[in-house]
Amino acid sequence: MLILRCQIVRWSEPNEILYNAAVLVRDGKIVDFGPSKDLEERYPQEEKLDANGQWLMPGNICAHTHFYGAYARGMSVYGTPPADFPQILRKLWWGLDKALSEEDVYYSALVCLMDAIRHGTTTLIDHHASPNAIDGSLDQIAKAVEESGVRASLCYEVTDRDGVARRDAGIRENVRFLQRLQKGDNLDGRLSGMFGLHASLTLSDETLRKAREAVPEHIGFHVHVAEHSVDEYDSLQKSGMRVVDRLSHFGILGPRSIAVHAVHVDAQEIFQLSRTQTWVTHQPRSNMNNGVGTAQVESMMRAGIRVCLGNDGHSNTMWQEWKFAYFLHKHANLDPRRMGADQVVQMGVYNNRALVETLFSGKKVGAIEVGAEADLILVDYHPYTPVTEANLPWHIIFGMQESMITMTMVAGKVLMRDRKLITLDEQGISEAVLARVPATWERYRKLMEQKG
Incomplete structure (x- = not known):
């Protein structure tokens, strides 16, 4: 998958932000990243995900x-x-x-x-x-x-x-x-x-x-x-x-x-x-x-x-x-x-x-670099002040919210896209748990009563 037209937060040391960039994911890993135009020309046959200006960063x-x-x-x-x-x-x-x-x-x-x-x-x-x-x-x-x-x-x-x-x-x-x-x-x-x-x-x-x-x-x-x-x-x-x-x-x-x-x-x-x-x-x-x-x-x-x-x-x-x-x-x-x-x-x-x-035996996570695990998120954040490598932490603390996350990927597999969970049946699981919890709470209550 080629994730296009995003602002990439690499979390390198020192950190680097790439604007209007792209990341290529294959076999669960990041294999290339750089300017969006360059990668689109380099990999024309890849499946594409247009981030439309969202922020791409490690999960x-x-x-x-x-x-x-x-x-x-x-x-x-x-x-x-x-x-x-x-x-x-x-x-x-x-x-x-x-x-x-x-x-x-x-x-x-x-x-x-x-x-x-x-x-x-x-x-x-x-x-x-x-x-x-x-x-x-x-x-x-x-x-x-x-x-x-x-x-x-x-x-x-x-x-x-x-x-x-x-x-x-x-x-x-x-x-x-x-x-x-x-x-x-x-x-x-x-x-x-x-x-x-x-x-x-x-x-x-x-x-x-x-x-x-x-x-x-x-x-x-x-x-x-x-x-x-x-x-x-x-x-x-x-x-x-x-x-x-x-x-x-x-x-x-x-x-x-x-x-x-x-x-x-x-x-x-x-x-x-x-x-x-x-x-x-x-x-x-x-x-x-x-x-x-x-x-x-x-x-x-x-x-x-x-x-x-x-x-x-x-x-x-x-x-x-x-x-x-x-x-x-x-x-x-x-x-x-x-x-x-x-x-x-x-x-x-x-x-x-x-x-x-x-x-995890040396697996590279939490960074956008060649060879790293493709554990990634897209964040639909629209700042009204400039975002730089120096002030990004304050944008996260005072601006970004988890509700802005639209895509979650682990090992190159998309688990949520456009805020919809893909691997898990959210409604079905929630209903199943809701039906189970009262019996668990009742067992808890009886255990506590026995203890006095």
Whole structure:
């Protein structure tokens, strides 16, 4: 396909914008780009898509999400409102995940992937939990990924909170799925895996040891870290070490592992995350919603940590995450100079794509260059002020909206065109999920009643 007459945002380093340009896609990759007139003359027989002046750029990436949380939208939390994050876990998430059936796992992934396609998010790194439907749960999500056409990294959240049998089942599910990928069953490179762990506060020393021993050293871990101060105090009580030090002690950190949130880490833990080259993901919407505080993202980046942007299960509108990151740190520090748009772009574009390249065997994503994966979006944005390489981040934060995205492509396959989903039956899936959710909510309510 030859995508013609577009303004190309390359997200090169340094960034470059090409006006009235074109991109040629073949076999899922970008094979040429340049002035629209030149490419049209060079490839006269190619199928053409006329962008009519829209902005063409790489699809967005979500570095941490929870597909299983889809059914929480609009759900009433049992009992009195949670007063803090530990209560949010007990009153909401640790009841909802138990209420999920195998079919719920599949459909919750589908609706999140529909949301991702519609809003231009082409790669997602998921962290799954369904204690009453563990075995094969990652295959259910992989099935949804296959049908949708997106790119995703999956893992199962191992925890001690549901007993030894379920902990061991979670370990087995991670190992089984990673073995599936190792055999080449990875949707032509659109699927990858990690080893999932919940958080230090629900993991014993024995579990951390078992998790590390279960997989080779080159396998990375995906774990929540110090989202709330309770995680730090629990770790100190268990081991005499803070969370990052404890995880490092068991070999959980490293250049293929993700530490999610890291809101309450101290200076030594920041040093340790940097020393081990562990990735950190920042989820500002979630942190604000849960009232857990504001991560020291700027300090982490100055210390050499590669901080990425995720959404923690909120809508897959990653530009919204950009905007919240931009505003949150100014507000929290009472200083409008904090968290410049260039730092947001560093997280949301350059660090996110480097993480994906690490998890997907070096596949080049998130850039428009020859040989890169053709994960692309078209944006129908009509600026009334000039757009340059220097001010583009501010145009995204203050001007562009996900509703302006008209086309989403992954690996050269168009998943949405003219705002119409192609690979998924949006109406049918939405109706199927709407019919399922009341029964899931009722199971959640009964589980919470049993707990008192």
